[in-house]
Amino acid sequence: DQQVKQNSPSLSVQEGRISILNCDYTNSMFDYFLWYKKYPAEGPTFLISISSIKDKNEDGRFTVFLNKSAKHLSLHIVPSQPGDSAVYFCAASEAGEKLTFGTGTRLTIIP
Amino acid sequence: EPEVTQTPSHQVTQMGQEVILRCVPISNHLYFYWYRQILGQKVEFLVSFYNNEISEKSEIFDDQFSVERPDGSNFTLKIRSTKLEDSAMYFCASSGGTTYTGELFFGEGSRLTVL
Numbered sequence: 001d002q003q004v005k006q007n008s009p010s011l012s013v014q015e016g017r018i019s020i021l022n023c024d025y026t027n028s029m030f031d032y033f034l035w036y037k038k039y040p041a042e043g044p045t046f047l048i049s050i051s052s053i054k055d056k057n058e059d060g061r062f063t064v065f066l067n068k069s070a071k072h073l074s075l076h077i078v079p080s081q082p083g084d085s086a087v088y089f090c091a092a093s094e095a096g097e098k099l100t101f102g103t104g105t106r107l108t109i110i111p
Numbered sequence: 112e113p114e115v116t117q118t119p120s121h122q123v124t125q126m127g128q129e130v131i132l133r134c135v136p137i138s139n140h141l142y143f144y145w146y147r148q149i150l151g152q153k154v155e156f157l158v159s160f161y162n163n164e165i166s167e168k169s170e171i172f173d174d175q176f177s178v179e180r181p182d183g184s185n186f187t188l189k190i191r192s193t194k195l196e197d198s199a200m201y202f203c204a205s206s207g208g209t210t211y212t213g214e215l216f217f218g219e220g221s222r223l224t225v226l
């Protein structure tokens with residue numbers, strides 16, 4: 001039961017360019033969405049979030065877009081830096097309860 | 112910066128043995144969680160804990176699993192009789208403070224290897 005899907009297991013982007021990571025969800029009751037970044041042998045680290053009442057949230061180089069009608073969200077990183085190389089997990093929550101994670105996208109920034 | 116700490120970082124155990132994984136959540140947080148990640152797979156929810164009781168658990172969290180907050184600072188996950196398929200990275204997380212925003216703070220994880 002994959003309620004949150006990240007269809008791209010990996011993505012390579014040139015340093016300085018824009019990285020776009022995508023996420024789709026099926027549960028229309030999700031009302032809060034988050035992106036986590038994970039390095040090997042470390043726990044996920046919160047990156048940015050968005051409530052379902054908004055369609056965009058920006059924090060420095062990171063912007064999350066939410067399209068509720070399409071049940072789709074994306075994370076834009078611009079400009080991409082080598083330190084951004086990590087696995088990115090999309091997660092969703094319903095009424096502040098547990099997070100349901102996607103399968104992750106491994107982002108590699110090429111210097 | 113406050114953080115969630117977990118011990119041990121790695122535990123190797125024989126099948127059938129009991130294991131206790133320990134976590135110290137961020138001190139003013141009110142909600143506590145255990146997640147796990149089997150190698151190469153997604154991070155999966157196990158259990159959430161609030162006000163000294165389980166608030167939600169997944170189907171993974173069967174009778175072999177239990178959680179406890181024994182002393183107001185530690186939050187433990189016990190697996191009574193480990194199976195090979197319990198081998199995974201176990202992450203503790205906490206959230207809350209005065210307002211629950213949905214953002215979870217994760218520890219670095221405890222790797223469990225069941226032989």
